Amino acid sequence: MTKLLKQIIDDLLKPIMADVWATPLWIRWALIVITCAATIPLALIFRARSAPSDKTKIHIIQNMDNQPKFVSQEANALFLDGRAMRPHIEGTIPQTGMIGDTHKFMGIVDGAWATTYPTSLTVDRTFIERGQEQFNIYCSPCHGKGGFGDGVVHHRANQLVETGVNGTSWVAPKNIHEDTIKEQPIGQLFNSITNGVRTMSGYASQIPVHDRWAIISYIEALHTSQDANPDDVEDSASLPRNSTTEGGSE
Numbered sequence: 001m002t003k004l005l006k007q008i009i010d011d012l013l014k015p016i017m018a019d020v021w022a023t024p025l026w027i028r029w030a031l032i033v034i035t036c037a038a039t040i041p042l043a044l045i046f047r048a049r050s051a052p053s054d055k056t057k058i059h060i061i062q063n064m065d066n067q068p069k070f071v072s073q074e075a076n077a078l079f080l081d082g083r084a085m086r087p088h089i090e091g092t093i094p095q096t097g098m099i100g101d102t103h104k105f106m107g108i109v110d111g112a113w114a115t116t117y118p119t120s121l122t123v124d125r126t127f128i129e130r131g132q133e134q135f136n137i138y139c140s141p142c143h144g145k146g147g148f149g150d151g152v153v154h155h156r157a158n159q160l161v162e163t164g165v166n167g168t169s170w171v172a173p174k175n176i177h178e179d180t181i182k183e184q185p186i187g188q189l190f191n192s193i194t195n196g197v198r199t200m201s202g203y204a205s206q207i208p209v210h211d212r213w214a215i216i217s218y219i220e221a222l223h224t225s226q227d228a229n230p231d232d233v234e235d236s237a238s239l240p241r242n243s244t245t246e247g248g249s250e
């Protein structure tokens with residue numbers, strides 16, 4: 001076996017070595033020198049990348065990496081006190097810190113989910129209609145216009161799951177007419193919209209506080225639409241009634 005291998009190697013190498021010995025000596029030396037010299041640029045690049053230097057870096061693709069700006073703690077001669085970081089102006093609060101009114105901004109009253117609307121909001125027809133509009137924009141794609149969890153995104157995602165496209169996985173949007181959701185205090189709904197819930201993401205950055213409460217008032221309207229009692233309607237006695245749907249409605 002080893003004999004065979006040796007034979008093969010000899011057969012392969014011999015012609016190559018014969019060629020090498022046949023090459024003039026100066027070419028052989030030239031090749032050795034060129035090969036060694038070829039490592040010099042690599043060594044220089046490596047050194048430049050690892051050794052500290054006070055020269056500005058060569059930065060070919062800019063991608064807006066360098067732009068005029070002040071970073072933390074930097075000086076800025078524009079202001080009398082020379083600070084680029086400005087102290088808070090008295091009487092103002094950062095956007096993310098507006099939780100003094102926990103009822104309005106977190107849906108929490110005395111450490112429990114709020115069961116009423118914040119007093120600064122007026123829940124009237126305009127408010128609910130605003131909620132309807134916002135619900136149809138932001139929620140209906142998944143939850144459906146009626147809130148039954150059958151929006152177009154849900155249908156499309158199911159199709160993708162069935163056909164196995166890109167390994168899609170999908171958690172169905174909740175039917176908001178389920179008892180567990182109907183029984184939730186409105187503060188909890190506010191929290192779900194604000195911060196998201198399990199696989200649903202939060203909408204705080206897209207829907208302002210006022211509109212989140214308006215959406216809740218519309219969800220309550222949707223709930224009522226499923227459980228309404230004919231007597232809830234003004235002058236209902238004068239309206240024609242369908243005996244099969246007595247006590248409930250479409």
Ligand code: HEC
Pocket residue numbers: 135138139140141142143153171172173174176181189192193197198199200203215
């Ligand atoms: C991109 C799809 C999508 C959109 C848009 C969406 N949701 Fe959801 N929602 C879901 C999914 C999915 C769940 C179920 C999450 C789970 O069980 O992991 C859910 C759950 C819920 C729940 C049930 C929470 C609970 O306590 O079980 C409520 C209430 C809800 N959504 C309200 C809304 C409202 C209001 C909007 C509009 C502001 C909205 N959702 C927009 C996908 C969506």
